[in-house]
Amino acid sequence: MPLVEGVSLKLSLERWLIRHCGSWKAEGTPSFPGGGHCVDVGTRVGSQPSHCPGSSRGESTKLIKESWRGASGCRNQDCKKILNAFTSAFVSKDPCSITKEDYQPLINLVTQTVPCNKTLFWSRSKELAHQYSGIQNEMFTLEDTLLGYIADDLVWCGDPRTSEVKEEFCPYRNENCSSTATSVFWTVVSQKFAESACGTVYVMLNGSGTTAFSKASTFGSVEVFNLHPDRVHTLHAWVMHDIGGVSRDSCLGSSIKELKSIVNQRNISFLCQDDYRPARFVQCVRRPEDPACSTLM
Known part of the structure; x- marks a missing residue:
């Protein structure tokens, strides 16, 4: 089974939770709009206050680790719910047998809303689409929204033999392994992005x-x-x-x-x-x- 190496998913998740799940507080505790759900209403992910560690997509591992240390102060239960809903979709499961239903609790928990007339899809033009949406701040690609930003360029999977999140040596999607944790995630969030x-x-x-x-x-x-x-x-x-x-x-x-x-x-x-x-x-x-x-x- 072909394997791919991943980058630090957990660090990226915690970075996202502390920056983008509501507004930033000085003590490091996000506050949540929307009565208990993490809600993104036309807010561009990657645009955070200057006192947040890091600044944009594609930052170095060092900055991601700094964000991870900062995220340890997050005490809002919804942060844990979001992280748990994500990892529960694939942890301790066959890495080639993940289903769309596995990610449904996460989809139900995180509301993504892009203003009308502002949705930008792309196909085989990712770099240019992101460059354009980065300049035209009113346009949103999937990777400019919460769930898309979490997982952009990351690889992850589970293993029935452990309860740990695997970030390295995960199987490629192929004819013998068509339902990987990563591929199913992108199918689910892409469907939700289009539906909204x-x-x-x-x-x-x-x-x-x-x-x-x-x-x-x-x-x-x-x-x-x-x-x-x-x-x-x-x-x-x-x-x-x-x-x-x-x-x-x-x-x-x-x-x-x-x-x-x-x-x-x-x-x-x-x-x-x-x-x-x-x-x-x-x-x-x-x-x-x-x-x-x-x-x-």
């Missing part, structure tokens, strides 16, 4: 790959099918192409036509735009000398 979307929603796709839209992706297999037509009236696709790279697919391509058909069948309007200009500016920050960028000026 409203108004016009956006998806950033990669037109430099073989196909911009794939039904095998999380967006193509989970998110697009969990948009509620009574809440979402339009899906706006941005097909982005690498600066100086090859353009293999576009809004006129067959994969986008397939996406449009799926969306229209769900009674949701569809719009598509190649190389959305504001996102193109973000790409050009790193390649301002490229001819494709000079035409934007």
